[in-house]
Each structure stands twice: as C-alpha cells, then as structure tokens.
Amino acid sequence: MRDPATFDAFYSGSVQRLTGQLYAMTGSRAEAEDCVQEAYARAWQRWDTVSGYCDPEAWVRTVAYRVSVSAWRKAANMRVAHRRHGVPADAHGLSPDYVAIIAALRQIPSRQRQAIVLYHLVGLSVDEIARETGAAAGTVKARLSRGRQALAPHLTEADPAGHERPAPEPPATGMPEPGAEVRCDA
C-alpha cells in the first residue's frame, strides 16, 4: 500500500536538491524541473517498491536523467515550451561563476557531464556512479578523467571571479573516497 505521507516527506525534502543536480546535468532549468517532476510521478506510481530502496533519491535521479536524454520527449517538450514561454532565461539570479560552470559543462559529452556531476556535486564514489549509471568502474574513471580535461579550457577562459583554476584536481575533501565501502542495510 502506497503511503502518501512518506512520499510527500521524501519529495519535499529532496526535490530542490535533485532539481539542482539535474540542472547541472542538463543545463536547462525547464528541462530539469520537468524531468524531476516526471521522475517523482513515476516514483509515486511504484512507491511501495521505491520506498523500500536504500536510496530512493538515487532512483529518482537516475529516472530523471533517463527522461532527460529521451529524444522524443525532448523534442516534444521543446516545441511546447517555446510556444508557451519563448526562449528560456535559465541564468536569472545565479552567480556568474555558476553560469560559467554550467556553460562549460554543456560543452562536454553528456556521459562525461553526468559522471562529473555525480562525482563532484552529488559526492558519489566511482563504484556508486558505476552502479547508478550501469557503466563499468573503469569507464566511469575514464569519463571523469576526460571530462575534467575537457572542462579545463572552458573554465579557465571564462572565469568571471578571476580565481586560479588548475584543471584536473583530486576529489574534494569530505567526499566519499572512490572505493569506500557502500552497503545497503535495507
């Protein structure tokens, strides 16, 4: 039996964070919001199963990403959105630095972008990314490495804050080590 109260609590507690993550993956606010809503709707469809997962948020994020790369959905929604709103103004209210990062992320292949976002923003380990994306761990490492290399020139050139930004970097402090034990107790 699906419990609306637990779903509502899960939704309210995670929707903004997940929309932020999807925005980094897609580079479009409208698309991120739409895909995340669709993913939550699907989660509610099978909430009795999804709520039993050790990480329902990862399930919603994966579904939202898959929805975002569906070419049919993308084409149909783009037409509707243009009719309704005209060209979207995604960057309104965001820092120039973040806008520059999102613009740089849009320049690299989507799989590399997904790996970069999952590793650096979401904080997943390489093994966790491999599980979430269905790729081999070696493939994830390669995507991370190549993604960082591809990002470096874009970020260096378009740096509004004037910081020095060395291209490849070690994992951020406080994040799970790639290779840290991941066990689901559910």
Next chain:
Amino acid sequence: MRDHPTDLAGRLRAGSADFAATVRPAPPEAIRARGSRRRRRQVLTAAVVALAIGAGGAGTAYASLGQPGRAGHGAPAARPTAGSSAPVSPGRPDIVAVTTRGELVVLDPLSGEARRILVAGGVAGGAVAVSPDGRTAYFAARHGCQDEIESVPVAGGRPEPVTAGVLPAVSPDGKELAFVRQGNGTGCHHLATSGDEVVIRHLPGGGETVLEPMAKPGPPHPVSRLSWSPDSRRLLVSAGPAQDNEGWQLVQVDPATTRYYLAGAAPGNAAVPFPGLAGRYYREGVYLPDGDLLVNQVCCSGLPARVTSTLILEVTPSGQLVRQVAIGFRNRDHTSLDADPTGHWLLYLSGPDLFLSLDGAAPFKLTTGLTAAAWS
C-alpha cells in the same frame, strides 16, 4: 551571494545550492496525481495490447524489447556437445547475478525476476562465477578498501570468505579458482589501477600460483575477465592496455608452464588473432564448452580511441569467425559473456541490460539493473 570556492566540487555545490533555493516545486499532491494518471494510462494500454495480441495470434514475445540486432548469417546451427545428444530446445538454467544495488541474486531464467537473494548488499560488480556442479557461487565483496572473494551456496546460506581478490573464475573440473589480485594488496585505490596479478588457487589444498603481466617491470595491465578452457588446462585472460590508444588483448595462457599472462611474455602465451583485420581488438572473451570463444570485438578510430563498432561473436581460438551473435551498442560496455554448460544458451550484459541468445540467434533482453551475471 556566497564566496566562491576555487575547486570544481566546491563551486558546483555552492552554485547548485544557490540554484536549488530558487526552485519552486509543485505541491506533492500534484505530483501524486500525475503519477496516478500515468499508472491508469499504463494499465489501460497494457489491456489494449493484451487484447490485440490475443486477437492476432502468435506474437513474438521479445520483438519490441530493443534488442541490439544481429547481422544475418543464415539459420544458426545447433552447437554440438561432446558426448551428449543436445536437446532441440534446451531448458535454461538459473542465472546468478549482481544487481546495481550490490545484491547477489538468483534470477528466474524465464521472467528475469529475482528468485532468491543470496547476499543483501556490498557485492562488487565485475564477475560472478558458479562451480561446475551449480551449487556454489563465487563473488567479490568490498570490505573497506579490500576486495575479497567469497563463496555462498546457490540454494542459500551464509557467505564464506575465500581469499583477497576480484573476478573469480572456477575451472570446469572444479579444482581451481582463478582470480585477480591487485598488486598493492590491501591499499585503497583512487583513479588508477595498478599491478594486477592473476592468481590460481587450488581449491582442495589452498596453494596458489601467481601470474605476473611479464618478466620485466612495466606499466600496469588491468585484467577484466578470466575464463577456463573446457579441459581446465588453459586460462583465457582479457588484459587491458597500458595506454589509452592501445587495444585490449585476449591471451590464452597455460598456467602449468608460464608465470606471465601477457601475450609475448612467454613462449606459450598466444593472443587470439584477427585474420585479415587491422585496428580491432577483443575487449573480453570466454571459452565455450566446445573450445571456441565467445568474444566482444571492438573496433576503434581516432586518438584517444573512439569506439566505432562493438560485436558479440563466436570465434575459434585462431580467430576464425564462427558466427555473429549480436551487434552491440557503441556507447555501452559488453561484459559478463557466458555460456551455459550445454553451450546452447549464451548471455551477456549490455550496460545494465541482460541479453540471452539461444544457439547464437538474435538475442533478447531478459531484465536490467545488473553489473555481472553467469549461468548457474
């Protein structure tokens, strides 16, 4: 506006937090209503499809499941099996698999549903192996920074530690367990794989034989798969390149006579060749029960290498094509190649999707959400 950190993770997180604060989500009731509408639509569609199939007679159950496709090579011939008369339509054995959630499960070979959960979590992907009698599954589990091979009864029971390592492969006679041990033993790895060793553990006695990549120290050559020949005398090693622009190699090794696993490192080590083909390589391969090989052949161009085609093939040990089983997806890894003990049923993973093929015919997708699988 907050201060901007200089590292990519910090900048992404700061920007994303600013962005998230501007998101005005729809009320949860609206999302639930959208989900419920979707559910009703799907139930209705399923009912219509069921009616249509019932009215139309024999529909092909797997025709719409997005199979990777197959180039025509005529009707597939039944694979001869030594010493036995092969059934025309052999039953499928169970499948032991690792899920993307890190569980070790037994799958129903007809529905793809998990029939039994053998280990509830913490299982590493890569490979799972089943003993020849089908009673014991070997898998790798991660404990902190240490990967350990463990065994568990396929019928269910308590996992038992075997040894430190990954990628287990049990010989057909059940006497040897081959696996990979990473050179720096118990250390935590970051973004580099270094110094893989192939280890053969004698299951009755527990003694070990260690195969290095080559005699002289060189760059690391990671191993992605091990497979035993039907007579349990040779080991097929899928060994990785040291550089991004080099192909993987598939090496047949005789562990009784060599201490190295790369082609050319010892006189008896032979890489599976490509007759008449240049610029291709085998990404992974396993022995079939009749001694031929089931391989994933990848073809690249550019620098660094870019995948332009990926095929699942049956080839002889000398590289001659027997038949093409499937054309894979270029943006996916094709792993966990395996044949059941009769050699009729083949399986492989395309990304997280499990595909099956009978006698090399067009494969169909059974289920998804897996990181490793093997016939029981």
